Amino acid sequence: MGGIFGICSQDECAMDLFFGVDYHSHLGTRRGGMAVFDGKRYNRAIHNIENSPFRTKFEDDLPEMTGHLGIGCISDGDPQPVIINSRFGTLALVTVGRINNKAELVRELVSKENAYFTEMSTGQINDTELTAALICQKGELLDGIRYAQEKIDGSMSMIASADGGLYAVRDRFGRTPLSIGKKENGGGYCVSLESSAYVNLGYKAYYELGPGEIVFMTPDGVRSVWKPDGPMKMCTFLWLYYGFPTSDYEGTNVEEMRYHCGQNLADQDRENGAAVEVDCAAGIPDSGTPHAIGYANQAHIPFARPLIKYTPTWPRSFMPKDQSIRNLIARMKLIPVDSLIRGKKLLLVDDSIVRGTQLRGIMDEMLSFQPKELHGRVACPPILYDCKYLNFTRTARQNETISRQTIMKLEGTDSVTEAQVEKYSAFGTPHYRCLVEEIRKSLNFTTLEYLSLDGMLSAVGIDKCKLCTYCWNGKE
C-alpha cells in the first residue's frame, strides 16, 4: 500500500519529514520519496527501498533539502512525490490508495484533453501523475481535488503542496486515516497516515480528518476547506494487521484493538465450549503477538514466545517478488524455542490467514519439535474477497485464499459461487464448521477457531457501520 507524510513548519522541516516518512516503512517496500520547497523550487529525492531501509537511502539528500514545507511517502508502486508545473503553479503531490478505473480515466484524458503520461518501467501509468492530471481539469485547485476524488473508483488520500501550504485530503470513504499533529512549541503542523509517526518528533495529536475532508495547512494554522461529506468505511485491516501498533485511528489504538480481538476470541471459545487447556498462548510474530496477549490475559493462561523473530539482518523492506522465496524468508525470520514447544500444549494466535502457505511452513517447523497439542486461533473471520479499495501487498487473488480453495475442495468444483460463499461463511452454521474443520486438517492444528465478524468489529469499538468488512463478507 504505502504511507504519506507532510509538514509545514516555522523551522527547517527536512529532519522531521525524514523521520515522519521513515515511520511509514512498514506500509510499503518499493519506493520512498521526499520533496521540500525552498521558496523557489522543490528539492526532491526518490529512491528504490526494496533492499535497504528508507533511512540509509535518504541520509545524503538531507543537506540539499532546505525549506519549511515538505511532503514524502513510502510507496508500494509508483515513484512519488510527483511535481508538475500546472495552472495552479508548481504542485507537488503524494498519494495513497488505488485506482480501479485507471485505463478508462487515462483514455478519457488522452482522447478528450490531449493529455499525455509518462510510462513507468513497469509499463504502467503513475497513479499520482494521473491524479495530478485529474486535478488540473478544473480551474480552481480545490475543485480539481474534489473532481479527482469523484472520478476515481477505489480510494485516494493525498497531500498536495501548493499555495504556500499543504492540502491534506482524506479519501471519500475514509478507508485510510489522516491525522494532523501540532508541534508542541507552536512551530507548525504535520499530517500523517500513521499518527504514531509524529509522536517522537514533538507533535501532539491535533485533528483527524473525516471521510472526504480537505484541510489547508500552513505553519500558522489549519483550516477545513471541505467538510467531511460521506459515510465512512474505514479499513478494518489497518487495526487488525497493517497499521503500526502505536497509532490511533478514530480514537482506537491499534495495539489495544488487537488485545480486544484476543479477549473476544477467548470469550467466544468459552461461550462455544471451544476453550482448551494449554500450557501457554503464543502469537505468530509480529502482528499475532498482541492478539495472543489479549487471549492469554482473558483466559488466564500464561503468554510465551515459542517463536521469536530474528530482526537484526532482515529488514522489512527485503521482499523478493517470487512468492516461494518470500515464504522461505518468512520462515527463516522465525526461530523456534525447542524447550517451549517440545511436549507442550500450545495455543497459537495469528491475526488472519490469507493463502495459508506461510502458516503451513511455520506449522511444519513447529510440529518438528513435537508439541503435545498445537491449537490455532485467528483474530478475524475467514478471508473470502479481494480488497478492491487499497493496494495491500499481502492480498492473494480471491480464489487463492485458503477459504475459497477449501470451499472448492468441499464442493468438488474449481470455482466458487456467491451462494456457496454465503453458505460457508455464516458463523457457527454446520457448513461454516465444515469449512473451519477442513482448514484445520490442512494446516495440522489440533483445534482451530476464527473470531466472528461481530467479535472483530466490536474490538474496534466504534460504530460498526463506519468499518469496511468487504474482504470478509463482500458487502460494500
Ligand code: SF4
Ligand atoms: S476490503 Fe479489507 S483490506 Fe480492503 S479496505 Fe476493506 S477491510 Fe481493508
